Amino acid sequence: MRANVSDLEAFLAVAKASSFRGGARAIGSSASAVSDAVRRLEREVGVRLLNRTTRSVAPTEAGARLIERLQPALAEVDAALDVVNGYRDRPAGTLRLNVPISAARLVLPAIVPHFLAAYPEIRLEVIAEDDFVDVLASGCDAGIRYDERLENDMIAVPIGPRVQRFAAAAAPRYLAQHGKPEHPRDLLNHACLRGQFPSGAMPPWEFERDGEKLRVEPSGPLLVRIGAAADLAVDAAVAGTGIVYLFEDWLRPIFESGALEPVLRPWWPSFPGPFLYYPGRRLVPAPLRAFVDFVKAAGYRD
Numbered sequence: 001m002r003a004n005v006s007d008l009e010a011f012l013a014v015a016k017a018s019s020f021r022g023g024a025r026a027i028g029s030s031a032s033a034v035s036d037a038v039r040r041l042e043r044e045v046g047v048r049l050l051n052r053t054t055r056s057v058a059p060t061e062a063g064a065r066l067i068e069r070l071q072p073a074l075a076e077v078d079a080a081l082d083v084v085n086g087y088r089d090r091p092a093g094t095l096r097l098n099v100p101i102s103a104a105r106l107v108l109p110a111i112v113p114h115f116l117a118a119y120p121e122i123r124l125e126v127i128a129e130d131d132f133v134d135v136l137a138s139g140c141d142a143g144i145r146y147d148e149r150l151e152n153d154m155i156a157v158p159i160g161p162r163v164q165r166f167a168a169a170a171a172p173r174y175l176a177q178h179g180k181p182e183h184p185r186d187l188l189n190h191a192c193l194r195g196q197f198p199s200g201a202m203p204p205w206e207f208e209r210d211g212e213k214l215r216v217e218p219s220g221p222l223l224v225r226i227g228a229a230a231d232l233a234v235d236a237a238v239a240g241t242g243i244v245y246l247f248e249d250w251l252r253p254i255f256e257s258g259a260l261e262p263v264l265r266p267w268w269p270s271f272p273g274p275f276l277y278y279p280g281r282r283l284v285p286a287p288l289r290a291f292v293d294f295v296k297a298a299g300y301r302d
Contacts, residue, residue, distance in 0.1 A: 004040070004041075005074075005077070006037065007037040007038070007040050007041040007044075008074065009027060009074065010023065010027065010029070010034045010038060010041075011037065011041050011049060011050070011063075011066075011070075012071065013027045013034065014038055014050065015050065015057075015063065018057050019056070020038075020057065025127070025139075026140075028094075028096075028125065028139075047060075047062045048060050049066060090120075090121055091121070091122060091287055091289070091290045092121035093121075093122060093123070094122075094123045094124075094287065095122055095124050095125070095142075095285075095287035095288055096125045096126075096140040096141050097124070097125070097127065097140060097141070097142055097144065098127045098140040098142075098143040099126060099127070099143060099144040100128070100129070100130050100145070100146070100227060100274075101129065101130055101227030101230070102146075102227060102247055102250070103144040103146075103160070104126060104128040105250065106164075106247060106249045106250060107159060107161075107274060108126065111159070111294070111295065112126075114294075115290075115294050119290050119294075122290065127140060129228075130225075130226055130227035130228065141278060141285060141287070142276055142277060142278035142288055142291070143276075143277055143278075144159060144274050144275065144276055145274060145275055145277060146273075146274045146275075153279055154277045154279060154280060155277065155278055156275040156277045157275060157276045157277070157292055157295055157296060158273065158275060158295075158300040159273070159274055159275060159276040159298075159300055160273050160274050160300060161273045161300075162272065162273040163271075163272065163273060164249060164270065164273055165248040165269065165270045165271070166206065166246065166247060166248065166268060166271070167245070167246065167248040167251050167268050168205070168243055168244070168245045168262070168263040169237060169243065169245075169251050169254070169255070169261060169262055169263055170237060170244070170263050171237060171238055171239065171259065171260055171261070172258070174237075174240040174241070174242065174243070175261060175263075177240075178191075180263065181243075181263060181264060183264075183267075184205070184214045184264060184267055185214070185216060187205065187216050187218040187243065188216060188218055190218065190220070190242065190243055191220040191221055191242030191243065192205070192220035192242055192243050192244075192245070193220055193222045193223075193224070193236055193241065193242045193245075194218070194222070194223050195223075195224055195225070195226040195233065195245075195246075196223055196224070196225060197225075202217075202223070203226075204216060204217050205217075205218060205245045206269050207264065207267035207268070207269055208268075208269040208270075209266050209267045213269075214267075218243075220243075221242060222236050222241060222242065230246060230250070233246070234246065234250070234251070234254065234260075237260060243263055244260075273300070276295055278292070
């Protein structure tokens with residue numbers, strides 16, 4: 001019995017993600033290729049490893065026992081290969097990052113081109129989504145979050161601007177027709193373009209001035225998925241539909257063009273910048289080690 005290592009990796013990815021589509025995404029493959037790999041593995045071992053239904057995928061008892069032994073074994077294989085990678089003149093391999101869409105837009109553009117120029121033999125894969133995911137279960141080496149309160153075994157490294165702000169804005173035509181709010185509570189009488197997390201939660205709009213903090217829950221004609229559809233809310237605001245609330249850095253180019261005007265600027269709240277995080281309990285692969293060192297050398301400090 002000699003199972004192909006790639007088939008074993010495909011099986012493990014599907015089991016972790018509880019779906020063929022999620023497993024395929026974790027290893028950068030297609031759902032059909034991953035499904036073929038799992039079937040091939042099951043034929044090789046002569047035992048069903050996964051129970052499949054139309055709604056879920058779960059390991060059988062035999063599959064669960066295989067996972068217990070397989071995870072540390074494949075981790076040791078990766079570690080052994082990375083030791084060899086250390087003998088290269090420059091690190092090589094694939095680095096997979098899971099990041100929020102805002103970080104992909106506002107943080108990584110200042111870093112990624114320079115990093116790839118410095119390390120041409122590293123291939124960077126960026127998975128941008130706003131779901132909170134287990135970075136390892138998703139098949140990624142590291143992630144970015146805007147909250148340093150991470151699991152105990154995670155290492156956090158500052159990345160990107162250390163202080164950012166949320167901003168409110170509206171088109172000149174909207175403000176000419178409806179007036180400019182002077183206090184955050186005035187937003188309750190305005191058309192506001194809200195954002196919603198994948199979980200369904202809608203974060204309130206937060207404001208702060210001279211030590212006074214306020215949270216408001218305005219309403220309006222448009223609700224979009226945070227991150228993924230933020231540009232739709234911005235476009236709607238530019239068209240005069242209502243007031244948008246978003247990262248100041250996201251809106252700055254539109255302020256400069258005059259298509260949007262700042263609203264309630266003295267009340268804009270600031271918040272800490274994001275962190276690059278990765279597991280501290282395992283050997284750091286050479287591509288990730290190079291990226292961490294590159295980020296540290298950029299001089300981001302709290």
